[in-house]
Amino acid sequence: MLLLKKVCMIGSFAVGKTSLVRRFVEGFFSDEYQTNIGVKLSNKEVSSGGREIKMTLWDIYGEDDFQKMRWSYVQGSSGYLLVADGTRAATLHKAEELEAKLRQEVGVIPFVFLINKSDRKEEWELNAEFEQGLVARGWDVLHTSAKSGEGVEAAFAKLTEKMLA
């Protein structure tokens, strides 16, 4: 039996949510940046632990000072990927804020925190203590690159595993 799971992509603008979805669903990366001004849905079927899962990925526009998240989008989600850009420290802190807000709005649901753009690690503004602090709080933190593909499959696999647990 096919299990249906709604998965949201959450994070600040331009952290790479759309590129991660494209890499995962279509297997490619484009340097061309397109601001997401709405919600884009994609489907992907995966197998985990002998079960077939159809994921509907909700790629939601990035929250910033000018555009706030519409929390109703997250209702009914089985899990989410929280995404930050390792080259912009502000997006890491914004991710913490979004996680707290999400917990308040929809309760505790499985998530994995992705620090994206690992192909540009020399530019990262990530503080090792900050990451260790999140891990100590029980967060699953993965480094990903939509450009090289590093960690992308693993991120979705980890979230799937958590959603099925």
Added chain:
Amino acid sequence: MSSVLQDFLREQGYAVCEYHGGGEFSLLSAAPEWFSWIWGEPDGEKKTLRLGDKSPFLENFLVEAHAFWSSRKKGELTSGLWVETLRDELECRTRFRCRRRP
């Protein structure tokens, strides 16, 4: 609805539907082309469409819409923008507006 108004709405890219409950809608005016790309043509004797079945986004918005219709609020409730990829990378950007019949 007058045919002039129907033509105008279709030209502007609007599809006007009435909600009958249980996920079923009927078209109140001839729909623009993009509408049938996503939802096809109404079928059955009742000429209704289950729009939420092909749009999880609309299905989600209907939860808010029900709350709006059940409330005494005036005006309209607007959804965010939903981007549907059709064929050959063609994207359709749709926004839903719900109102009460006067």
